Amino acid sequence: MKFQESPLAGAYTIEMDRLEDERGFFARSFCAEEFTSRGLSAAMPQSSISFNTRRGTLRGLHYQIRQPQGKLVRVVHGAAYDVAVDIRRGSAQFGKWVGAELSEENQQMLWVPEGFAHGYLALSERVDFLYKCTNFYAQPEERSIRWNDPQVGVRWPLPTGVAPLLSPKDAVAPLLADAELYA
Numbered sequence: 001m002k003f004q005e006s007p008l009a010g011a012y013t014i015e016m017d018r019l020e021d022e023r024g025f026f027a028r029s030f031c032a033e034e035f036t037s038r039g040l041s042a043a044m045p046q047s048s049i050s051f052n053t054r055r056g057t058l059r060g061l062h063y064q065i066r067q068p069q070g071k072l073v074r075v076v077h078g079a080a081y082d083v084a085v086d087i088r089r090g091s092a093q094f095g096k097w098v099g100a101e102l103s104e105e106n107q108q109m110l111w112v113p114e115g116f117a118h119g120y121l122a123l124s125e126r127v128d129f130l131y132k133c134t135n136f137y138a139q140p141e142e143r144s145i146r147w148n149d150p151q152v153g154v155r156w157p158l159p160t161g162v163a164p165l166l167s168p169k170d171a172v173a174p175l176l177a178d179a180e181l182y183a
């Protein structure tokens with residue numbers, strides 16, 4: 001696995017070392033030893049999948065308080081623009097974000113550390129999005145930040161004048177300045 005640290009310390013884009021031949025390829029999508037050698041959590045007790053059927057679907061920016069989740073994310077079908085926002089109080093990077101296109105073609109992954117909000121925009125009609133998480137999903141702990149918060153300033157690759165397809169919860173998410181944050 002090839003880890004490339006992002007401009008936000010602790011967040012990485014990760015490429016799989018692929019062994020390819022005429023049949024296709026084989027690669028490790030996770031290796032605990034690779035994670036622990038970089039001081040990252042290798043305990044990932046939950047995996048999840050998100051299936052999207054509409055280009056322009058935007059999920060996020062989500063996080064959990066009191067039970068934060070680090071997330072190793074990747075796209076196995078289609079393409080998505082994936083974003084991580086540092087929302088750790090006291091961090092020199094507070095409110096800053098990093099984004100990467102994840103796709104079945106580039107096979108890249110993004111490591112989203114605990115204490116970061118996470119979201120993505122579907123760039124294709126169908127997106128199968130996989131998560132490996134360092135902690136269990138806990139609905140009472142889930143929070144969101146508004147996808148277009150001007151303080152954060154994520155530059156989502158949306159055509160001018162096109163609004164994303166949002167869940168009702170994401171459509172009314174608070175701004176970062178008003179959000180309940182990870183302690």
